[in-house]
Structures are given as C-alpha cells and as structure tokens.
Amino acid sequence: MNIIEFKNLFxxxxxxxxxxxxxxxxxxxxQFLKENYGYNILKEIIAIDNRDDIELSYRLYSPDDDEDxxxxxxxxxxxxxxxxIFDSAVADEKEIFDLFxxxxxxxxxxxxxxxxxxxxxxxxxxxxxxxxxxxxxND
Amino acid sequence: MTNTNLLxxxxxxxxxxxxxxxxxxxxxxxxKIVSCKPDVGYLHRGMEKMAERLxxxxxxxxxxxxxxxxxxxxxELFCExxxxxxxxxxxxxxxxxxxxxxxLNRIASHLLWIGAYLMDLGAVSPFxxxxxxxxxxxxxxxxxxxxxxxxxxxxxxxxxxxIFDIEDVEEFLEILKTKIKDYERIIxxxxxFLQRTKGKGVLEQNVxxxxxxxxVNLRASGVNLxxxxxxxxxxxxxxxxxxSEGKDCYTRYRARVLELNESSKLxxxxxxxxxxxxxxxxxxxxxIGLKLPAGEFYSEIEAPRGLASCYVKSDGENKPYxxxxxxxxxxxxxxLRKLLKGTYxxxxxxxxxxxxxxxxxxxx
Numbered sequence: 028m029n030i031i032e033f034k035n036l037f038x039x040x041x042x043x044x045x046x047x048x049x050x051x052x053x054x055x056x057x058q059f060l061k062e063n064y065g066y067n068i069l070k071e072i073i074a075i076d077n078r079d080d081i082e083l084s085y086r087l088y089s090p091d092d093d094e095d096x097x098x099x100x101x102x103x104x105x106x107x108x109x110x111x112i113f114d115s116a117v118a119d120e121k122e123i124f125d126l127f128x129x130x131x132x133x134x135x136x137x138x139x140x141x142x143x144x145x146x147x148x149x150x151x152x153x154x155x156x157x158x159x160x161x162x163x164x165n166d
Numbered sequence: 167m168t169n170t171n172l173l174x175x176x177x178x179x180x181x182x183x184x185x186x187x188x189x190x191x192x193x194x195x196x197x198k199i200v201s202c203k204p205d206v207g208y209l210h211r212g213m214e215k216m217a218e219r220l221x222x223x224x225x226x227x228x229x230x231x232x233x234x235x236x237x238x239x240x241x242e243l244f245c246e247x248x249x250x251x252x253x254x255x256x257x258x259x260x261x262x263x264x265x266x267x268x269x270l271n272r273i274a275s276h277l278l279w280i281g282a283y284l285m286d287l288g289a290v291s292p293f294x295x296x297x298x299x300x301x302x303x304x305x306x307x308x309x310x311x312x313x314x315x316x317x318x319x320x321x322x323x324x325x326x327x328x329i330f331d332i333e334d335v336e337e338f339l340e341i342l343k344t345k346i347k348d349y350e351r352i353i354x355x356x357x358x359f360l361q362r363t364k365g366k367g368v369l370e371q372n373v374x375x376x377x378x379x380x381x382v383n384l385r386a387s388g389v390n391l392x393x394x395x396x397x398x399x400x401x402x403x404x405x406x407x408x409x410s411e412g413k414d415c416y417t418r419y420r421a422r423v424l425e426l427n428e429s430s431k432l433x434x435x436x437x438x439x440x441x442x443x444x445x446x447x448x449x450x451x452x453x454i455g456l457k458l459p460a461g462e463f464y465s466e467i468e469a470p471r472g473l474a475s476c477y478v479k480s481d482g483e484n485k486p487y488x489x490x491x492x493x494x495x496x497x498x499x500x501x502l503r504k505l506l507k508g509t510y511x512x513x514x515x516x517x518x519x520x521x522x523x524x525x526x527x528x529x530x
Contacts, residue, residue, distance in 0.1 A: 069378055071475070075479055075488045090389065114378075115497050141206070
C-alpha cells in the first residue's frame with residue numbers, strides 16, 4: 028500500500044521516513060490495515076525509551092504484497108492494546124510491560140515475564156537503577 | 167463442572183521434552199486441557215540490556231547464544247546491521263560462504279529437532295541416528311571456525327578466514343541423501359508415530375497468521391511465505407519453499423524432513439559459486455572504536471524457527487541506543503495458549519514439540 032494513501036485516510040498521521048506516525052487510534056488503524064490491505068501479520072512491536080516518552084513501533088507485514096509498514100506512536104505510561112486484533116501482540120505487550128512498564132489497556136495477561144515477581148523497576152528504561160537487593164548477593 | 171474440580175499441573179520447567187526450561191501451567195479437567203499458560207524467563211540473560219552497555223564488537227560474541235542451535239543466523243543478522251549502516255557490500259565468495267554455512271546450520275538444527283521430537287514421542291533410536299549425521303556438520307564447523315556451536319565466524323564485512331575442504335560438505339550431502347531415506351523408512355511407516363501426530367495439533371491458517379507464526383510452522387499450514395526468497399544473500403539461488411496443507415504435527419515433521427533436501431540444493435549451488443569465485447576479496451570493518459551513524463537499522467532472515475530479525479537504533483555512539491531481537495519461538499510459545507486448549511494431556515507434548523520451540527530464543 029502507498030503510504031500517501033494511508034495518510035489521506037487518517038488525516039492526523041504524519042509521514043516520517045518510512046514510518047507513519049499516529050497520534051491516536053492505533054488499534055483502529057491497525058484493524059483497518061488488516062481488513063482492507065491484507066496486513067495480517069504483526070511482525071513485532073518495538074519499544075524505545077526516548078527519555079521524554081516511549082516510542083512504540085508496530086511493524087506490520089502483508090504476505091501478498093511482500094511489504095512492511097511501520098505505524099509509530101508515542102506514549103507515556105499507558106497505551107492501547109491491540110491484542111484483540113493480533114493475537115501475537117499479547118506476547119509483545121507482555122514483554123514491553125515487563126521491560127518498559129507500559130500498561131496496555133484491555134490486555135488482561137500483563138504480568139512479569141522475564142523478571143521475577145516483585146522485581147522493582149523496568150530494566151530497559153533509561154532511568155532504570157540497579158538497586159535491587161538481589162543483585163548484591165556477591166558483595 | 168466448577169473450577170474447583172480442575173487440576174493444576176506444572177509441565178516443566180525441568181521436563182525433558184520442553185527443550186529447555188519452559189513451564190506450562192495446565193488446568194486439567196480429567197485429561198482434557200482447559201487452559202494453558204506458558205511461563206518463560208528462566209533463561210533470561212538480558213540480551214537487549216547487555217547491548218546497551220557494550221560496544222558492537224564486545225556484544226558480537228554473545229549474539230549466537232540467542233539460539234545456540236542456529237548461531238550463524240544471529241551472527242548474520244548482527245553483521246548485516248553493521249554492514250547496512252556502513253554501506254559495505256559483500257563479495258560473491260563471502261556471500262556464498264555465508265549461504266553454505268547458514269544452510270548447513272539449518273540442516274543441523276532440523277536434524278536435532280527430528281531426533282528430539284521422536285524422543286519426545288518415545289522412540290529413542292532416531293535420536294542417535296540424526297545426531298550421527300549432525301556430528302558430521304559440527305565436525306566441519308569445528309574445522310572451519312574452531313568451534314562446534316557458538317562459532318563467531320562471520321565478522322563485520324566478511325568472514326574470519328577463507329573456507330576450505332569443500333569436499334567434506336559434498337561427501338556429507340551424499341551421506342545425508344541416503345540417510346534421509348532411512349529416516350523416512352523408519353519413521354514414516356511407524357504406526358505409533360503416525361497415530362500420535364496425524365490430525366493432532368491442527369493449526370489453522372488464520373490462527374497462525376494472527377499469532378505471527380512464521381517459518382516451517384506457517385508453511386505447513388499452507389501459507390507460501392519464506393523470507394529467504396527476498397533476502398539479499400540468497401539472490402540468484404533456486405529453491406522451492408516447502409508448502410504443505412496438512413496443518414497437523416505430522417505435516418510439520420514432514421516439512422522439516424523435506425527442508426533438508428531444499429537446504430542441500432542450496433548448499434550445492436553455494437559450492438558451485440565458491441568454485442567460480444576463488445578470491446575472498448573482503449573489505450573488513452575495523453571493529454575497534456566502531457561507531458554507527460545515527461539512525462535506525464533493521465535486518466531479517468529466515469531462521470530454522472521462523473523469522474528472526476534485529477533492530478538497532480543508534481545515536482552515533484559506539485553502543486546501540488536500543489537493540490531488539492525478534493525470534494520465531496517466542497511467538498510459538500505464545501501460540502501454545504490457543505493450540506493446547508481443548509486437547510488431551512497426552513497430546514500436549516506431541517503438539518508443543520512439533521512447533522520446534524527452543525527456550526534461549528524465547529528468553530533472550
């Protein structure tokens with residue numbers, strides 16, 4: 028699909044490099060792309076801590092067109108879950124919750140994934156401090 | 167039936183057929199699985215956090231530990247990122263060497279899976295047969311790279327040194343051809359194996375796509391999607407992705423056996439290319455003090471367990487600002503929640519095993 032075409036459909040989006048930056052309505056636009064343009068694989072969700080906010084990039088793939096499209100949004104603390112649209116997002120969102128502390132609304136499977144229960148902080152945040160007592164076992 | 171009558175069963179994390187440390191929390195109603203919740207993270211090494219601390223060359227030796235059975239693929243991904251960022255073109259011989267080793271690695275990985283899967287189902291001897299052939303590949307890797315598994319052989323812009331003793335590979339391919347027939351004779355006509363796999367763990371196409379399942383598992387559900395067809399390394403190679411319609415455990419097993427033949431074909435073509443291009447001709451990137459230009463870089467490849475990709479965001483420093491791995495097994499584990507629901511406990515191992523999950527790849 029042509030990115031310009033997408034921009035026309037979702038007026039508030041902004042073209043930046045190969046990414047489409049959305050201000051809101053992530054779930055709605057993903058569903059739209061899935062239903063109308065055959066983007067039926069969500070390859071992954073990439074989270075990046077930009078210090079001021081968290082950038083979430085949804086990399087969608089269309090097997091018919093053999094083409095990627097990246098939908099990007101910036102969030103703080105909370106984000107809209109797309110797990111109802113793509114089942115694979117359950118896994119991605121769990122990981123992002125564990126490592127970045129983003130709470131996805133309507134994803135009821137959010138819990139610690141890699142880190143043990145009761146771990147403080149989210150390791151991939153840039154302001155993460157390693158002050159957990161379990162790390163000091165060797166001192 | 168009320169919830170109080172359900173039995174909670176922990177399958178793993180030490181169960182031998184979970185291929186690592188996967189814990190499945192199953193809720194059973196009699197022998198029927200009502201719900202399955204995978205619990206991962208026992209092998210978490212913080213691969214992504216580690217990347218933000220180490221320079222590129224310091225981080226590089228750890229990447230093939232993401233999937234120790236297919237280490238070359240992850241080395242390739244990471245080298246590709248650096249090469250893309252610095253616009254380094256690979257010479258024909260380097261490309262052919264990489265394809266040769268990647269496909270040998272794929273065969274080794276599939277062979278291990280075939281043996282281990284049969285072992286899960288209670289047949290012990292195929293494990294020894296497939297390991298016998300896999301050993302030949304590992305011996306060759308050791309000869310070329312000095313290591314049997316974590317090879318660290320691809321380097322930024324090329325390979326560590328030129329390849330030699332190609333006859334070994336040709337000889338191996340001849341051996342493998344006859345051995346595949348042996349596997350088929352011993353496994354495909356085994357009534358117990360067929361009963362335990364045929365019609366079990368049916369993975370519908372839309373469920374697979376929705377769960378971002380890629381690789382052999384997706385192709386066994388009838389979707390023709392092989393990321394090798396569009397990968398730069400595989401340009402000029404001819405092969406047919408194995409697409410089959412069966413959707414069950416048996417089809418996934420057959421697809422992996424057939425992939426052995428396809429990989430052999432690719433290796434033969436790579437050997438031809440090696441014979442045509444005898445000069446290594448590589449422009450290596452000086453790894454000490456290496457800084458990537460600011461920007462975002464992405465590489466992907468068809469690994470034995472589905473699509474693997476690496477994403478790097480660089481801010482111009484000697485370390486990545488953010489590095490993210492995508493691995494096939496992670497999504498396969500996620501799929502188990504749906505795939506095991508409603509099946510019987512004694513099929514759980516056969517179904518989970520058929521997806522070829524490996525845990526270091528899941529836990530990262």
